[in-house]
Amino acid sequence: MEQVIEFFNKLFSAEDWPARWVCGEWSSFHGWLYITSDIAIWLAYFVIPAIIIFFIQKRHNLPFLPVFWLFGAFIILCGSTHLIDAIMFYWPGYRLSALLRALTAIVSLATAFVLIRDLPKLIETKPEDKLKTYQLEKQVKQYEAEIEALKQKLHNQEG
Incomplete structure (x- = not known):
């Protein structure tokens, strides 16, 4: 329990690790390729839920609405892990990254469960x-x- 409390007390602290640029042998090309790719993925992962929300608002009486919201949360969290990976080249927020990944795992599993549960109903619709x-x-x-x-x-x- 002590480690959990310490984890959350230091959630935004980056003092325990170096920035990713100084870990290993990053060339400028490799590092910037990594950063720009993660930022592009993050951007797409934020645009897609915006489109889903737009669709939900335009289409009334949409069946299986919770599935759409779970997809949106899943995609946003996936994008957040890419954004934090890009940021870690300058700010090593590994605790925040771990928390985002744990939340992503929970929402991913919930989305998969709901899809498996509702798939027969979706097919029959x-x-x-x-x-x-x-x-x-x-x-x-x-x-x-x-x-x-x-x-x-x-x-x-x-x-």
């Missing part, structure tokens, strides 16, 4: 009638616009 209606309405509007364009073209040719 049929497309909603509203979605079909929306698609048909969209097609009708498209056809109406095309008909109007043709009428306008005929009118211009007659005049």
Whole structure:
């Protein structure tokens, strides 16, 4: 228990380790490749949940909503581990990294469990009638616009 208390008391302390740049034989190319790749992965891992949230807000009555939120949390936490890996080249926050990884593991397992549990229900789910209606309405509007364009073209040719 003493180690757990010490861990959280020193969560943001980096005094016990050197920065990653001074550990080993990093060339500038290798180090910057590592850093920029991790930052790019982190960026993608934050954009993807934003898209999921946008989708959830636009689509009402979405079935299996908790699965979407778990995916979002899973992706954000995965991205956070990449961000902290890039930061550790300058600030060796290994305790924070360990905590992020533990949280990522918990949410990852929870997401996998929920997917396994809900997969049979997801497979059985049929497309909603509203979605079909929306698609048909969209097609009708498209056809109406095309008909109007043709009428306008005929009118211009007659005049």
